[in-house]
Amino acid sequence: EKGGYPHFMxxxxxxxxxxxxxxxxxxxxxxxxxxxxxxxxxxxxxxLNAKRIIIVACGTSWHAGLIGKQMIETFCRIPVxxxxxxxxxxxxxxxxxxxxxxxxSQSGETADTLxxxxxxxxxGAFIYGICNAIGSSIPRAxxxxxxxxxxxxxxxxxxxxxxxxxxxxxxFALALADAKGTVSHDEYxxxxxxxxxxxxxxxxxxxxxDQIADMARTFTYARxxxxxxxxFSYPVALEGALKLKEISYIHAEGYPAAEMxxxxxxxxxxxxxxxAIATHNGMYEKVxxxxxxxxxxxxxxxxxxxxxxxxxxxxxxxxxxxxxTMDCLEPLVATIPLQLLAYHxxxxxxxxxxxxxxxxxxxxxx
Ligand code: M6R
Numbered sequence: 204e205k206g207g208y209p210h211f212m213x214x215x216x217x218x219x220x221x222x223x224x225x226x227x228x229x230x231x232x233x234x235x236x237x238x239x240x241x242x243x244x245x246x247x248x249x250x251l252n253a254k255r256i257i258i259v260a261c262g263t264s265w266h267a268g269l270i271g272k273q274m275i276e277t278f279c280r281i282p283v284x285x286x287x288x289x290x291x292x293x294x295x296x297x298x299x300x301x302x303x304x305x306x307x308s309q310s311g312e313t314a315d316t317l318x319x320x321x322x323x324x325x326x327g328a329f330i331y332g333i334c335n336a337i338g339s340s341i342p343r344a345x346x347x348x349x350x351x352x353x354x355x356x357x358x359x360x361x362x363x364x365x366x367x368x369x370x371x372x373x374x375f376a377l378a379l380a381d382a383k384g385t386v387s388h389d390e391y392x393x394x395x396x397x398x399x400x401x402x403x404x405x406x407x408x409x410x411x412x413d414q415i416a417d418m419a420r421t422f423t424y425a426r427x428x429x430x431x432x433x434x435f436s437y438p439v440a441l442e443g444a445l446k447l448k449e450i451s452y453i454h455a456e457g458y459p460a461a462e463m464x465x466x467x468x469x470x471x472x473x474x475x476x477x478x479a480i481a482t483h484n485g486m487y488e489k490v491x492x493x494x495x496x497x498x499x500x501x502x503x504x505x506x507x508x509x510x511x512x513x514x515x516x517x518x519x520x521x522x523x524x525x526x527x528t529m530d531c532l533e534p535l536v537a538t539i540p541l542q543l544l545a546y547h548x549x550x551x552x553x554x555x556x557x558x559x560x561x562x563x564x565x566x567x568x569x
Contacts, residue, residue, distance in 0.1 A: 211557045212358035216542050217409060220402040222353035222363045226370045235399040236392045238378045242347040249329050251382055253303040256281055259288040259319040260307040263361040263445060264368060268307050269438035270534050271372035278380035288319035300327035309356055309364035310565035311339025320344050333371050335364050358557045359564050360450050362542050369534055373398055397528060401535050404526045408539050411523055415540060418521050419547030425476050428455040429467055432480035433490060439534045443478060443541030450556045451549040460493045473501040480537050483509040484530045491515055507537055
């Protein structure tokens with residue numbers, strides 16, 4: 204049932220091109236110039252008139268929510284807050300009838316996320332679910348939603364569900380922006396077309412697996428890892444760090460790259476590998492100077508760069524190349540090597556990657 208792969212996690216990482224194709228099927232048309240989500244057709248006025256969107260989720264799903272926030276704010280110009288469901292539910296939050304609450308959950312059974320949904324519902328908010336497990340508790344409690352349709356995820360570390368969630372959030376932002384008129388037609392079509400190409404890009408990118416497996420061997424000694432990214436890549440840094448800590452038991456933290464000088468730079472020495480997402484976007488020069496600061500303190504840098512990068516490749520200790528894509532779609536590709544890096548480091552350390560200690564696939568208790 205692992206389809207020839209040694210672990211479910213690796214199988215699920217490699218399934219992503221097919222899963223994301225399934226996720227977009229029937230939603231992005233064959234010409235790749237339009238997105239239709241049935242939830243948006245059925246509840247058009249509710250969603251179009253939302254004054255604010257609050258995203259509630261836990262763990263990896265919360266990271267997808269952070270990307271969703273940037274996506275929705277960029278394209279739809281609606282303010283979005285992203286909350287840990289566990290904090291939201293116990294805070295007497297300000298939420299009401301003019302709000303749309305998006306609950307993101309792979310399992311659809313996470314106790315805190317379900318309780319956050321019930322609370323928001325009792326205050327009159329409209330609830331939109333982004334889930335994977337069909338017919339699970341959260342989709343049943345929502346007003347509407349969009350399934351990510353990536354198939355069952357068995358590995359405790361979430362991989363294909365994360366990229367599925369980000370894909371749905373991207374389609375949601377684009378479809379809503381088109382309906383609201385907050386995106387130009389050209390930008391809309393360009394982004395939809397590019398999104399439709401992402402599965403093929405990931406398929407090609409997965410060829411880095413062997414390179415990362417080799418690289419992983421040289422990083423198993425580390426006790427701590429830092430992950431840096433900016434803009435759309437900041438939540439990817441958080442997600443990369445979570446993957447590493449949950450399956451390899453190496454302490455890892457994700458940070459927005461510019462925050463490094465406000466504290467974490469004190470940690471940098473030759474024992475501290477730093478994974479820096481330094482792709483060709485508006486923040487490239489700034490992340491490049493962060494990398495120089497790390498190198499000046501003997502830190503070891505694994506740089507995630509855009510294919511063809513020559514500058515950072517010269518200063519980093521290891522380089523992983525990504526296909527060139529639009530800024531807002533970068534999380535979908537940048538996540539892949541970070542999943543593989545965590546996987547291979549954990550395997551090298553002899554850890555049980557599919558069933559890490561102390562963790563359950565769905566957290567149905569508080
Ligand atoms: O099923 P959910 O998406 O609600 O689960 C939320 C988290 O428990 C989950 O993402 C957890 O953080 C994963 N093990 C991360 O890989």
